[in-house]
Amino acid sequence: MRVIEGGGVTYPEGFFATGVACGIKQNGKKDLAIVCSEDSAAVAGVFTTNAVKGHSLQVTMEHIKNGYASAVIINSGNANACVGEEGYKNAKEMARYASELLECSPEEILIGSTGVIGVPLNMEAVLTGIDEAVSGMEPDGGHDAVEAIMTTDTIPKEIAVEFEIQGVKVVIGGMAKGSGMIHPNMATMIGIITTDVNISRKLLEKALKDVVKRTFNRISVDGDTSVCDMVLALANGLADNPGIVAEDKDYDEFKKALEFVCTYLARLIAKDGEGATKLIEIIAEGASSEDDAYKVVSAVAKSPLVKTAIFGEDANWGRIITAVGYSGANIDPQKIDINIGDIAVCRNGAAVPFDEEEASKTLARDEIKIYIKLNNGEFSDRMWTCDFSYDYVKINGSYRS
Amino acid sequence: MRVIEGGGVTYPEGFFATGVACGIKQNGKKDLAIVCSEDSAAVAGVFTTNAVKGHSLQVTMEHIKNGYASAVIINSGNANACVGEEGYKNAKEMARYASELLECSPEEILIGSTGVIGVPLNMEAVLTGIDEAVSGMEPDGGHDAVEAIMTTDTIPKEIAVEFEIQGVKVVIGGMAKGSGMIHPNMATMIGIITTDVNISRKLLEKALKDVVKRTFNRISVDGDTSVCDMVLALANGLADNPGIVAEDKDYDEFKKALEFVCTYLARLIAKDGEGATKLIEIIAEGASSEDDAYKVVSAVAKSPLVKTAIFGEDANWGRIITAVGYSGANIDPQKIDINIGDIAVCRNGAAVPFDEEEASKTLARDEIKIYIKLNNGEFSDRMWTCDFSYDYVKINGSYRS
Numbered sequence: 001m002r003v004i005e006g007g008g009v010t011y012p013e014g015f016f017a018t019g020v021a022c023g024i025k026q027n028g029k030k031d032l033a034i035v036c037s038e039d040s041a042a043v044a045g046v047f048t049t050n051a052v053k054g055h056s057l058q059v060t061m062e063h064i065k066n067g068y069a070s071a072v073i074i075n076s077g078n079a080n081a082c083v084g085e086e087g088y089k090n091a092k093e094m095a096r097y098a099s100e101l102l103e104c105s106p107e108e109i110l111i112g113s114t115g116v117i118g119v120p121l122n123m124e125a126v127l128t129g130i131d132e133a134v135s136g137m138e139p140d141g142g143h144d145a146v147e148a149i150m151t152t153d154t155i156p157k158e159i160a161v162e163f164e165i166q167g168v169k170v171v172i173g174g175m176a177k178g179s180g181m182i183h184p185n186m187a188t189m190i191g192i193i194t195t196d197v198n199i200s201r202k203l204l205e206k207a208l209k210d211v212v213k214r215t216f217n218r219i220s221v222d223g224d225t226s227v228c229d230m231v232l233a234l235a236n237g238l239a240d241n242p243g244i245v246a247e248d249k250d251y252d253e254f255k256k257a258l259e260f261v262c263t264y265l266a267r268l269i270a271k272d273g274e275g276a277t278k279l280i281e282i283i284a285e286g287a288s289s290e291d292d293a294y295k296v297v298s299a300v301a302k303s304p305l306v307k308t309a310i311f312g313e314d315a316n317w318g319r320i321i322t323a324v325g326y327s328g329a330n331i332d333p334q335k336i337d338i339n340i341g342d343i344a345v346c347r348n349g350a351a352v353p354f355d356e357e358e359a360s361k362t363l364a365r366d367e368i369k370i371y372i373k374l375n376n377g378e379f380s381d382r383m384w385t386c387d388f389s390y391d392y393v394k395i396n397g398s399y400r401s
Numbered sequence: 402m403r404v405i406e407g408g409g410v411t412y413p414e415g416f417f418a419t420g421v422a423c424g425i426k427q428n429g430k431k432d433l434a435i436v437c438s439e440d441s442a443a444v445a446g447v448f449t450t451n452a453v454k455g456h457s458l459q460v461t462m463e464h465i466k467n468g469y470a471s472a473v474i475i476n477s478g479n480a481n482a483c484v485g486e487e488g489y490k491n492a493k494e495m496a497r498y499a500s501e502l503l504e505c506s507p508e509e510i511l512i513g514s515t516g517v518i519g520v521p522l523n524m525e526a527v528l529t530g531i532d533e534a535v536s537g538m539e540p541d542g543g544h545d546a547v548e549a550i551m552t553t554d555t556i557p558k559e560i561a562v563e564f565e566i567q568g569v570k571v572v573i574g575g576m577a578k579g580s581g582m583i584h585p586n587m588a589t590m591i592g593i594i595t596t597d598v599n600i601s602r603k604l605l606e607k608a609l610k611d612v613v614k615r616t617f618n619r620i621s622v623d624g625d626t627s628v629c630d631m632v633l634a635l636a637n638g639l640a641d642n643p644g645i646v647a648e649d650k651d652y653d654e655f656k657k658a659l660e661f662v663c664t665y666l667a668r669l670i671a672k673d674g675e676g677a678t679k680l681i682e683i684i685a686e687g688a689s690s691e692d693d694a695y696k697v698v699s700a701v702a703k704s705p706l707v708k709t710a711i712f713g714e715d716a717n718w719g720r721i722i723t724a725v726g727y728s729g730a731n732i733d734p735q736k737i738d739i740n741i742g743d744i745a746v747c748r749n750g751a752a753v754p755f756d757e758e759e760a761s762k763t764l765a766r767d768e769i770k771i772y773i774k775l776n777n778g779e780f781s782d783r784m785w786t787c788d789f790s791y792d793y794v795k796i797n798g799s800y801r802s
Contacts, residue, residue, distance in 0.1 A: 049727070050723065050726040050727045051725075051726045051727070051730075051732055051734055052722055052723060052725065052726030052734040052737075052750070053726075053734070079719070081719070082719060082722055082747065082750060082751055082752055083751055083752055084749070084750070084751035084752075087751075116719065117718075117719025117720075117722070117723065118718065118719045118722075118746075118747070118751070118752035119752065120752075227722075227723055227726055304705060304789075304793070308793070308794050311794065317518075317519065318480070318482070318483060318517065318518025318519045319518075321453055321483055321518070321628075322451065322453060322518065322628055324452075324453065325451040325452045325453030325454075325628055326450070326451045326452070329452075331452055333452055333453040333454070336453075346483065346519070348485070349453070349483055349485070350483055350484055350485035350488075350519070351483055351484055351485075351519035351520065351521075388705075388794060389794060390791050390794050390795070392705070392709070392794070393709050393712065393789060393790060393791050393793070393794060394791070
């Protein structure tokens with residue numbers, strides 16, 4: 001497997017994309033993206049578990065049921081959420097309008113919206129944007145598309161990898177947005193994966209669900225789960241491999257590459273968390289169950305006290321063990337070992353002397369790993385988060401204004 | 402019932418207290434408090450549910466089983482937590498040493514410690530402090546005691562109320578500390594309630610548990626639950642009322658006053674949350690169960706996005722409905738109404754137009770109420786929290802240093 005330098009969603013065969021500025025964002029930046037497959041693509045999706053769901057996301061959840069999609073249209077700057085029936089009608093209209101231009105059925109159009117909640121979409125702007133996007137999409141338009149889905153993101157998040165399946169060269173491309181309300185009033189993380197692999201819809205879905213659980217569902221910026229979170233994978237089969245139809249080694253190979261792409265994008269989202277200065281990876285080992293391992297990494301990743309301490313480059317492991325303690329996981333406090341990077345800070349639930357200077361050096365890095373050994377079983381988990389800085393407060397204290 | 406101006410834990414008959422500086426805090430501030438009852442008092446306690454428990458708290462949980470206590474000794478600046486067996490021995494030694502001075506059994510001494518986790522107590526300092534405290538305690542020493550339990554608290558939290566029970570004038574006094582890791586590596590909130598009411602130990606415990614659930618367990622500064630949280634209530638009976646031995650109107654009267662005292666202290670903790678500029682009260686009504694009502698207020702109170710928006714005085718109700726959505730409560734998104742103060746911002750799950758200027762005025766106040774009507778049942782709950790400011794990050798980025 002090879003990472004394609006500068007690659008993105010249009011690198012697999014038969015994908016076109018672009019991003020346009022249609023006037024939703026007041027600053028005149030790009031705010032509407034299209035990713036389109038030449039042929040109808042098998043599609044799979046993973047959606048927010050929030051009981052409140054954005055209107056565009058609702059429409060996509062309906063449309064995806066038919067299993068195939070031609071295009072994904074995403075606007076940023078407005079979440080199209082919590083505006084009542086009008087919001088649903090608007091999302092439906094976006095799909096209908098695009099389907100006419102693209103000569104497909106409305107159900108083959110998937111819609112995403114991300115931005116402020118509770119403000120009706122300016123449909124005149126949106127429909128003009130769809131016109132422009134459809135007429136302007138290009139086989140190297142992935143960069144424009146990813147720019148058009150950004151909100152508080154500071155860097156575009158995209159990747160493409162190339163590998164062989166069944167003797168044929170195939171490509172997986174991906175783009176994502178998300179910075180706050182990850183776990184994100186913005187309503188928030190969106191990931192689009194494209195591939196030219198020929199794979200059955202069912203296996204595409206299975207692979208995506210498995211991979212999302214270990215990647216996009218293992219990042220936390222602020223513990224909030226948005227009403228618009230979605231990850232979509234489109235596979236158009238244009239690589240012309242014979243087809244992945246069973247959970248065989250080819251499937252495994254595909255899934256491995258998909259996980260690489262999703263891990264890359266998920267880590268970037270955590271690293272680009274609102275106001276973040278550091279990427280933090282929390283690793284729990286030796287849990288007595290899968291669920292316990294998750295509870296531990298999740299509690300530590302969400303703790304504002306842990307996150308502010310790391311922003312302050314303070315090896316304050318007391319906050320880590322405290323979060324482990326209230327996580328709800330079945331643990332034995334006297335068996336807990338904690339390392340910050342290579343530095344042992346806690347053994348058997350108690351402080352061990354460590355070199356504060358060395359700890360400061362470790363914490364001054366861009367990427368920090370926290371290892372929590374529960375010594376209580378065989379299950380492990382891992383989550384990415386970021387530190388909690390002044391800028392997080394700044395960004396979120398004035399988001400709407 | 403009358404609030405006694407400037408009252409605190411020594412206002413009920415027969416209570417003595419003081420606070421001394423024994424050298425645990427490096428800044429030379431008071432760091433060891435004693436609250437002592439002339440006669441052995443009936444005692445009840447509520448303790449952290451964190452699986453990791455501070456050593457002093459562990460000893461108090463053991464000692465409280467005998468049902469009676471003579472004194473509570475609390476040090477601040479060091480949590481006596483996660484230091485291994487030494488921590489437990491030190492807490493035991495504090496109790497033993499104090500019991501000799503006070504001529505009671507060690508089990509009648511309760512110990513609390515709050516401050517940094519993972520650093521062994523300087524026992525020389527602590528024992529000298531206990532000496533000074535025991536010899537210096539006074540019937541008006543409550544103010545000194547509350548100062549000696551403060552860590553990042555910016556204001557002392559104390560109160561006393563006077564009322565009549567069974568024809569006799571009785572008093573309930575209380576003090577508390579807590580500012581961060583409320584819901585705090587500090588290891589963190591401590592509340593001491595004193596009263597001269599004559600009440601059975603069992604009823605004291607029942608009243609305390611009921612009241613703590615609606616007061617100290619309904620505040621959240623950062624969603625973290627400390628390893629040292631405890632609330633203790635001591636009732637020495639010196640008011641000489643005949644005795645509360647049944648759940649009758651006298652019990653109800655006592656409980657009402659206890660709830661007033663605990664509400665006052667709990668609200669002060671939320672208001673004095675680390676870096677807080679505003680007290681926020683989250684009220685959920687119309688939930689389909691008690692648990693659902695709690696899930697809603699808890700999710701909203703813990704959301705960094707809601708808390709930063711209110712710091713920014715931004716009526717960003719989309720973040721409120723988002724938190725309601727991921728709370729796990731059984732809700733119907735289309736039935737949700739939200740008010741910020743008197744201002745309706747959301748009806749039936751959708752935006753309603755509101756006067757942004759009026760909203761800004763409401764949000765500029767010191768105390769803000771958020772009403773969430775779920776219109777889905779008859780249960781309600783309420784939680785106090787505070788906004789999330791630059792100073793929260795500042796305080797917690799450099800707590801140990």
